[in-house]
Amino acid sequence: MDNDTIRRNMPVFPMSVVSRLTELSARQIRYYETHELVIPSRTEGNKRLFSLND
Numbered sequence: 001m002d003n004d005t006i007r008r009n010m011p012v013f014p015m016s017v018v019s020r021l022t023e024l025s026a027r028q029i030r031y032y033e034t035h036e037l038v039i040p041s042r043t044e045g046n047k048r049l050f051s052l053n054d
Helices: 003-009 015-022 026-034
Strands: 048-050
């Protein structure tokens, strides 16, 4: 795996940033998660973190 692939898979974006970048509401993003269109990682506190590949 090259460095670019590793970076793109790193879960670093919280829901608020993803919402702003995509212009989707948090509810819409959760809908996509429910239907397994995106599968974010979770922190120990159970907060979603998204990667560029999500």
